[in-house]
Amino acid sequence: MKIRTIGRHGREGLRNLSRNGWMTFASISAVTVTLLLLGVFLLLAYNVQQFSKQLESQVEMNVYVKEGAARADVLELERQLKSLPELASVTYVSKESGLDQLKDKLQENASLLEGLDKENPLPDKFILKAKDPQLIGSVAAKVQTLPLVDKVNYGKDTVEKLFKGISLVRNSGAVFVVGLCFTALFLISNTIKVTIFARRKEIEIMKLVGATNWFIRWPFLIEGLLIGALGAVLPIALLSFGYSYLLSVYPSFMYFNFAAVDLVYSVSTILISIGALIGMIGSVMSISRFLRI
Amino acid sequence: MIEMHDVWKTYPNGAVALQGVSVRIDKGEFVYVVGPSGAGKSTFIKLMYREERPSKGSIFVNGFNIERLKERKIPLLRRQIGVVFQDFKLLPNMTVQENVAFALEVIEASPKKIRQRVNEVLELVGLTDKAKDLPAHLSGGQQQRVSIARALINNPSVIIADEPTGNLDPETSWDIMRLFEEINNRGTTIVMATHNKEIVNTLKRRVLAVEGGQIVRDQKRGVYGYEN
Numbered sequence: 001m002k003i004r005t006i007g008r009h010g011r012e013g014l015r016n017l018s019r020n021g022w023m024t025f026a027s028i029s030a031v032t033v034t035l036l037l038l039g040v041f042l043l044l045a046y047n048v049q050q051f052s053k054q055l056e057s058q059v060e061m062n063v064y065v066k067e068g069a070a071r072a073d074v075l076e077l078e079r080q081l082k083s084l085p086e087l088a089s090v091t092y093v094s095k096e097s098g099l100d101q102l103k104d105k106l107q108e109n110a111s112l113l114e115g116l117d118k119e120n121p122l123p124d125k126f127i128l129k130a131k132d133p134q135l136i137g138s139v140a141a142k143v144q145t146l147p148l149v150d151k152v153n154y155g156k157d158t159v160e161k162l163f164k165g166i167s168l169v170r171n172s173g174a175v176f177v178v179g180l181c182f183t184a185l186f187l188i189s190n191t192i193k194v195t196i197f198a199r200r201k202e203i204e205i206m207k208l209v210g211a212t213n214w215f216i217r218w219p220f221l222i223e224g225l226l227i228g229a230l231g232a233v234l235p236i237a238l239l240s241f242g243y244s245y246l247l248s249v250y251p252s253f254m255y256f257n258f259a260a261v262d263l264v265y266s267v268s269t270i271l272i273s274i275g276a277l278i279g280m281i282g283s284v285m286s287i288s289r290f291l292r293i
Numbered sequence: 294m295i296e297m298h299d300v301w302k303t304y305p306n307g308a309v310a311l312q313g314v315s316v317r318i319d320k321g322e323f324v325y326v327v328g329p330s331g332a333g334k335s336t337f338i339k340l341m342y343r344e345e346r347p348s349k350g351s352i353f354v355n356g357f358n359i360e361r362l363k364e365r366k367i368p369l370l371r372r373q374i375g376v377v378f379q380d381f382k383l384l385p386n387m388t389v390q391e392n393v394a395f396a397l398e399v400i401e402a403s404p405k406k407i408r409q410r411v412n413e414v415l416e417l418v419g420l421t422d423k424a425k426d427l428p429a430h431l432s433g434g435q436q437q438r439v440s441i442a443r444a445l446i447n448n449p450s451v452i453i454a455d456e457p458t459g460n461l462d463p464e465t466s467w468d469i470m471r472l473f474e475e476i477n478n479r480g481t482t483i484v485m486a487t488h489n490k491e492i493v494n495t496l497k498r499r500v501l502a503v504e505g506g507q508i509v510r511d512q513k514r515g516v517y518g519y520e521n
């Protein structure tokens with residue numbers, strides 16, 4: 001294909017946009033509605049995802065060391081724990097600093113602990129975080145088998161409930177995103193199909209006059225791309241304003257800070273790419289059956 | 294130039310349009326295809342530029358073996374044949390000159406050459422002053438002339454026309470026929486299906502009469518031979 005032919009296809013694609021005014025408008029509207037929906041959902045899904053990660057990352061386990069373990073043995077245990085690949089962090093809390101922490105927590109009521117300094121009942125412990133918090137149960141089982149480990153505690157019931165909830169939200173979110181993408185593809189390609197059906201005679205004429213399939217496809221492809229991209233403009237604008245407004249009014253929810261406004265830029269890129277891609281695919285798919293002449 | 298050997302055509306719905314047609318048309322000939330409605334004239338013509346495929350038999354056009362022609366190569370065939378349709382088949386969104394130029398754009402001719410050729414053929418069909426109009430703003434005869442100009446622009450060695458005067462009044466029909474005569478005089482082969490008795494009987498040319506999907510008459514300087 002010669003360069004000037006590429007130019008010709010571009011011009012032709014642009015002209016078709018304005019020639020088919022109402023059809024163009026209808027297609028762009030269909031894209032706008034679906035992408036807006038998709039955009040809102042993507043923002044939501046990302047934040048939920050971050051929120052659940054944050055919850056997960058707070059999951060930790062306490063490993064209590066057996067009474068009377070020698071200092072050297074505790075160090076050996078620490079070395080063993082640190083060598084476990086599943087662990088993200090290992091923090092040693094000696095019985096003394098454990099008591100200090102407890103005092104800090106109790107603040108003015110710290111006097112309750114008076115006298116315990118001499119005979120500290122707290123065990124030495126390690127606080128562990130797993131790289132994959134979801135696997136904390138199996139990590140705990142493994143740690144339990146190490147010598148000198150007295151007890152492992154990670155709030156089993158609560159954590160399991162939390163994880164169940166999180167994976168439910170995540171899975172349904174993924175299903176929803178995929179579903180929305182397909183709906184978008186279906187809706188957009190259907191609208192384009194209608195506009196192209198109205199122009200099947202033109203396609204037929206072009207073929208009869210000696211145009212190759214690609215000569216006919218290109219302007220449609222460019223038209224579809226532009227429809228998809230133009231359809232992304234309004235959703236991107238609305239989401240950008242909407243999200244920055246939300247951040248300015250409610251920057252956080254419980255302890256969770258909403259993802260920074262940069263998120264809108266990523267979502268915008270996704271929306272405009274999906275729009276353009278689906279526009280092109282929709283156009284090319286819809287005209288293929290009229291090219292068989 | 295154009296050769297058919299025992300060509301049969303059955304449409305998917307079972308309609309038998311052609312039954313064992315064999316014919317040979319040489320370079321520079323002017324051939325009328327006549328016959329009653331439903332005889333198979335349009336089918337005969339559509340096979341030549343591969344709008345329809347034969348069910349059986351072989352067809353050669355300009356050296357192209359039509360039944361073996363790959364999907365990809367069909368445009369190459371069509372660029373060598375100018376087709377004039379009864380319903381004009383003009384692109385409604387394009388001006389007269391854009392419609393005519395389209396047949397050259399598809400072969401990626403240079404803009405200069407396109408402009409030059411478009412002017413030439415529009416002058417030949419007498420539509421220079423309508424170059425920037427949309428087809429919808431033209432009369433039937435003018436639209437038919439645009440479609441002839443488009444068929445001519447590639448300098449095809451064959452022009453195939455299916456009832457090019459079918460939608461036109463008698464006077465306009467004669468204008469169009471004079472145009473075809475002129476084109477033929479330059480050496481271009483012309484195959485034309487027509488119901489126009491007066492024209493066939495006046496401009497005496499080779500006549501192929503088709504009835505029930507068969508060629509029943511092939512006359513050198515023939516007559517129409519049917520009552521309208």
Ligand SMILES: Nc1ncnc2c1ncn2[C@@H]1O[C@H](COP(=O)(O)OP(=O)(O)OP(=O)(O)O)[C@@H](O)[C@H]1O
Pocket residue numbers: 304305306308309310328329330331332333334335336337
């Ligand atoms: N696309 C098609 N599908 C099915 N049958 C068809 C098709 N085109 C033509 N036929 C049938 O094939 C036969 C020949 O039709 P054709 O159009 O070739 O006739 P014709 O001689 O051109 O008629 P007319 O003078 O009315 O234009 C007819 O019986 C017609 O019904």
Ligand SMILES: [Mg+2]
Pocket residue numbers: 334335336455
């Ligand atoms: Mg016919």
